[in-house]
Amino acid sequence: MTLDWTDRILDLEIGPVAHGGHCVARSEGRVVFVRHALPGERVRAVVNEDGGGAFCRADAVEVLDASPQRVPAPCDWARAGGCGGCDLQHVDPAAQRALKATVLAEQLQRLAGIVRPTEVEELPGGPLGWRHRVRLAVDEAGRAGLRAHRSHDVLPIADCPLAPAGSLPPVLEHAFEPGGEVEIASDADGLLHVDAPGPHAGGFPEDGPVVQRAAGREWRLSPGVFWQVHPALPDTLAAVVGEWARAPLGGVAWDLFGGVGLFAAVLAEQVGPEGGVTVVESSRQAVADGRAALADLPQIGWRVGRVEKLVTTLDGQPDVIVADPPRKGLGRELVESLVARGPERIVHVACDPASLARDVALFEGRGYALTELRAFDAFPMTHHFECVALFVRA
Template identity: 80%
Template sequence: MSSAAATRADWTDRILELEVGPVAHGGHCVARSEGRVVFVRHALPGERVLAVVNKDGGGSFCRADAVEVLEPSPWRVPAPCSWARAGGCGGCDFQHADPAAQRSLKSDVLAEQLRRLAGIERRVPVEELPGGALGWRHRVRLAVDDEGRAGLRAHRSHDVLPIADCPLTPPGTLPPVLEHGFDPDTEVEVAVDAHGRVHVGDDGPVVQRAAGREWLLSPGVFWQVHPALPDTLAAVVGEWADAPQGGTAWDLYGGVGLFAAVLAGQVGPDGAVTVVESSRQAVADGRAALADLPQVGWRVGRVERVLGGLGARPDVVVADPPRRGLGRELVDALCGHAPDRVVHVACDPAALARDVALFAERRYRLAELRAFDAFPMTHHFECVALLVRA
C-alpha cells in the first residue's frame, strides 16, 4: 500500500504489529506502519507490540493502544492498577514502566522539546520527590456519572469508570468516598490536608503547610497535588529569585502566595512583592495567610490586563502560568519591564520550551533548569527555569 493510500484509509480497530520507537510528549511512544506515524500508549521504546488503533482522523498519523507485548523492554513492570490498560483510565500513562525509567523517559521528552522548540541542546534529569511512585496524589477530581456514581474518566473519553480505589491516592482515601452518591453529571474534589484529614467537595477549609507557613484554603482553591512539591518549588524559586533587600518582586499567577511568602522574606519590610492572581478566593485566602507581611500587595485580575499597571521595574519576576505557558504577548510585556531575572515555573515542557525561545529573542538566556517528577505514573512533570537578562 502506498503512503498516500495509507493516509486515506481508516485504520480504526485495525491491529498493527509495531516496533516501538522513542517516547513523545503526551504519554505515548512513536511507531511507524506503512508510512504512517502511530502514537501508541501502554508501550515502551524498543518493544515489539500488537496494538489496536482507537483513533484515526485520516491524516498522516493515528493513535493506538498496545494490547499484547511480543518483545518487552527491560524497563517493563506489572502495572499496580488494573485500570492502567487499553480502554482503561486516562490518568496514568506509565504504570507499566519502572519509576526510574519513567523519569528517564520524561527527561528525554524535556530534551526533545528544548531541542525542537528552543534550539537548545540540554539534558536535565527529572528528580524524584519523597514518598515514592504511589500514594502521592493528595488532591483528585472525581467525575460523577448520570446515576450519581463517582469515578475516573476513561482515556480521551467522558465515560466514567466504576473504580473501587486509585493507588495514586493515599491508602484508604477514596473507598469511603466512592461508596456515596453525588449529584449526577457533576464533579467532586477530594483533598487530603496537612493533618491527613480527607475533605470532600465543599468540606473545608483545607489546611496546608509549606515554606514554614500555614494556609487555610477554601474548597476548590489551587494547591499542588504532590505534598512534597510546594516546599521543593519554594526552595528553588527562593534560591534563583535572590531578590535584594529593599527590592521589588512580582509573583504572577501567584495563587495563595506561596512564592510571595519566600520573596517577602528576601526583600524585607522595606521592599515590595506584588501578587497577581485571577481567583478572588485564592487572593482572599492568601491575604489571610500572609497578613503579617505588609510588604506583600495583591492585585486581582488576569496577568495580561494587570501587568501594565504594576509600576516600578521589578528586580525579579516569578511566573507560574497555566499549562499553555506565557506566550509571546506576555513574554514581550515582561521583558519590556526589564527584570534582571525571571523564574519560570512550568507544568508543560512544550510550553516552557516555547517560552524559553521567546525570552531568547528578547536577550534573556536560560541560566538554570531543574525538573521534578511531581506526577509519577503519568507523563506530567514540573520544571523550574531561571532566565537572566543579557
C-alpha cells in the first residue's frame, strides 16, 4: 500500500533550513519539507504533496511557537496555498541573508567537501520593489497573474510588492491571450515595457527598446532578452568579475553564456585593442543587441550557439574564462573542456548554490582552487541568491 499523507495535519518541531525555500522537520521517521516556517519554531502544518517515499512536503498553517526572526509578510499571497514566488517574506531581511549563507555553507561542505562560511551581502534598494522584470502567466479567462507554488494555477493578484510600485496594476487590468505569458520590464529610465503575444483588450502603445545601463555603458534590449532582474546586480557583478578576471593587456578572454556582453565589455577594456574577447551565447537576439551596444569594441568576437558544443571549437589560449551558466551549472563535461584549455583564472557566476558546489568539486579535482567567493542577496524574499567564485590554476 502506498504511503500518502496528503492533507494530513502535523504538529512539527522545525529543524534546519534547506536549499529550496523550506526547512526540515521529521514525523514518524519521515522527513517533512516545510514552507513558511523557521528553524526552532513549533508549527502546525498541512501536507500538500506526498509521493509516498521517504519525504513529503507541507505548508505551515499555524505557528505554535514563533522564532524571534519572524515578521509579518508584506503580501497576502505569501502563505500556504499562495504564490510560488516568495519563500521568505515571513523572515526578517537580515535573517533571510543569514539563512541563505547557511544554505551555501551546507551545500559547499556536503557536495564539495569545503568548509567556507560566506556572508550573503545586501544589495542597495531594500527587500521590496527590486524586481524590475516580472513574467506573468495568463489563465484561460485571459487574466494575468502569478502561479501558485508548484502548480500551474494562476492566482488573481492585484499587485506584487517585489515589483516597482505602480508597475503591475495597469497591466493586470487588461485581458490577454489565454494560456500565454506576459513579461513586464522596468528599464533604467523608469519606463515600463510590456511584452505580450497576440491581441489584448485595451492594447499597449508601441514599445521601444528596453534601455539598461551598467559598467558605464548602455544597452538597448529587444523584448525578452535577458537582463538581471535586480537593478543593482549588473554593476555589482561587473565590478567583481573585473576585479577577479584581471585579463592581461593584449590577452585572450572568453565570456561564456555571455548574453548581451556585460562581462565582455569589462574584459575588452582589460585586454585592450590588441587583445581578444570571445562571447558565446545561444540567443541570437541577445547577440544582435550585444553587437550593437559594443560596436566600438572590435576586439570582441561573437559566436551564436550552445556553449557545450562551441567551446571545443574556439581558437586561442584563453588567459581567463568567465562563465555565467543557467541554474543547472557547468557540469562535468563542460568543466573538463574548460580546464583542458588551461586558463590561469576562471570566474564562475552562479545562481544556484547546489550547482555551484558541484562545480567547485569538479574544478578542485582538476587542479583549480577556489580562492575567492562572494554571494549577493539579489532576490530578497525568495530563497534565491547570486554567487561569484574565482578558481585559480594550481
